[in-house]
Amino acid sequence: MVTKPRIRLLATDIDGTLLNRQFQISSRDLSALRRVHAAGIEIVVVTGRRHTFALPIVSQLGFDLWLISSNGAVTRSLCGETFHRDLMPVATCRRLCAAMQEFRGNTVLTFDKETKGTLVLERLDELSLSIQRWLDKNMQYIEFVIPIERALVTDPIQTMFCGSMERMGRALETLNCSGMEGMVTILRTEYPERDLSIIDVLNVGCSKGHALERWATHRGYGREQVMAVGDNHNDVEMLEFAGYPVIMGNACEELRRRGWHVTGGNDACGLADAIELMLGETVGAAHEKCSTEKI
Numbered sequence: 001m002v003t004k005p006r007i008r009l010l011a012t013d014i015d016g017t018l019l020n021r022q023f024q025i026s027s028r029d030l031s032a033l034r035r036v037h038a039a040g041i042e043i044v045v046v047t048g049r050r051h052t053f054a055l056p057i058v059s060q061l062g063f064d065l066w067l068i069s070s071n072g073a074v075t076r077s078l079c080g081e082t083f084h085r086d087l088m089p090v091a092t093c094r095r096l097c098a099a100m101q102e103f104r105g106n107t108v109l110t111f112d113k114e115t116k117g118t119l120v121l122e123r124l125d126e127l128s129l130s131i132q133r134w135l136d137k138n139m140q141y142i143e144f145v146i147p148i149e150r151a152l153v154t155d156p157i158q159t160m161f162c163g164s165m166e167r168m169g170r171a172l173e174t175l176n177c178s179g180m181e182g183m184v185t186i187l188r189t190e191y192p193e194r195d196l197s198i199i200d201v202l203n204v205g206c207s208k209g210h211a212l213e214r215w216a217t218h219r220g221y222g223r224e225q226v227m228a229v230g231d232n233h234n235d236v237e238m239l240e241f242a243g244y245p246v247i248m249g250n251a252c253e254e255l256r257r258r259g260w261h262v263t264g265g266n267d268a269c270g271l272a273d274a275i276e277l278m279l280g281e282t283v284g285a286a287h288e289k290c291s292t293e294k295i
Contacts, residue, residue, distance in 0.1 A: 007244060007278055008225040010036055011068075011212050012271065014047040014057055015189075016231035017248055020267045023133075025060055032272035037063050039279065044068060044215060046208045048189055048200060048234055050157065051076050052114055053138065071187050071200050071234055072211030073157045074112065084214060085112065086206040087155035092183050096159055096201060097149055099178035103171050108160040109151055117143040120151040128163050130196035161199040165190065168197035175199070188233040190252060200234065209237025216241075229274055231255070231266065246274045 012018050012033075020026055037043055044066050047054050051069040058067055058078065066083065068075045075083040093109070100107065105126025111118055118141040121127075127135070135142075145151040161171045168188075175186055185206050189198040208230075216226050228235075228242035231251040239245035239260060247255045249265035256262070263277075264270030 006225065007041060007227045009042045009044065009216055009219065009221045009227070010275070010278070011044050011046045011226065011228040011238060011242065013208075013230040013232070013235055013238075014045060014049060014054060016191075016250060016266055017229055017271060018045070018266075019057065025057070026269050026272070028269040028272045030061065032269075032275040033061055034063070035279065036275055037061075037065075042219065042221075044212070046072070046212055046228070046230075046235075046238055048187075048198070048208075050074075050110055050118075052118075052141075053134075066215065068208065068211045068215065070110065070157045071202060072206050072208045072237075073202055075211055075215060083218070084211070085157075086203050086211075087112070087157060088159070088184070088201075088203045090152045090155055092180075092203070093152055093156055093159060094149055096178070096180060096184065097147075097152075099180065100161065100171065100174060102174065103161055103163075103167075104148065106161045106163045106167065106171065107148060108162065109148060110157045110160065111151075111154065112157050114141070116141060117151065119143070120145050120148060122146050122148050126163060126167075128196050130191070130194040131162055157202075159201045161201070163197065164195050165192060165197045168199055171199055175201070190233060207237040208235060209239075209241045212238050213241050227274075227278055229263070229271055244278065 018025055045058050046068040048071045049069060051074055054067055054069055064078060066077050073086045104122050109120040119138055120143050183204055185202045185204055187200045223241055224243035226242045227244040228238045229246045230239055231248040233252055233254055245260045246263050247260050248270045249262060263274040
């Protein structure tokens with residue numbers, strides 16, 4: 001008798017999880033994901049990257065899937081079909097920009113389009129050198145607008161503040177005192193070894209966790225059938241939703257305190273280790289049920 005696997009949906013982050021420190025997918029991780037797909041378990045990639053910036057990574061997997069991008073703001077297929085968008089109202093973004101005057105040089109607006117002006121900045125001088133690779137790959141989409149509010153003729157996907165750990169610590173304090181509680185969602189992604197901190201501000205209620213729950217419900221999966229793998233602060237809500245949360249060996253301390261299962265690091269094929277454990281338990285559970293039914 002054919003039984004449904006215990007895990008039916010695998011959600012994986014990209015940076016620090018799917019990608020190693022060389023920003024590549026290891027052959028072992030790739031092989032493990034392809035085995036998951038072949039086993040009939042759905043895979044969804046959930047990332048802080050915007051959709052187009054994530055596509056070259058996700059396309060390497062070699063099979064069709066859905067991509068939850070911009071920390072849950074957009075859910076879209078690889079061929080461009082949109083399932084859901086959660087944009088920030090222009091009025092909210094204007095108020096945010098006014099409250100964050102001190103950090104104009106660290107501010108990036110993201111819009112849901114694929115032309116110049118997808119990313120809007122006032123200037124580059126205060127952005128961390130740690131994101132130079134990101135700047136180089138996205139320069140064709142960047143437009144400089146002063147003041148940045150002039151670009152707000154349509155609702156953006158998000159506002160990003162990027163810089164050193166120390167400066168973004170001050171930005172977070174400013175945000176928390178801005179009076180915007182209940183209007184926005186504030187998510188952090190930190191890389192202490194690179195002295196890089198990214199603060200993404202999205203529409204209220206928008207997160208990887210909310211987007212993953214929405215997709216799982218749409219596909220008919222209960223949370224107990226969902227496995228999620230992540231490594232950073234912005235993965236918390238996604239991991240909280242999943243019935244089977246797994247954190248990478250390189251995960252931040254906030255995640256380590258949650259008591260979730262820890263796999264290997266992203267430089268040691270930790271994603272493949274987690275998948276192989278999950279597949280083993282899935283096969284074992286199905287075999288046990290079949291044996292019980294025969295008795």
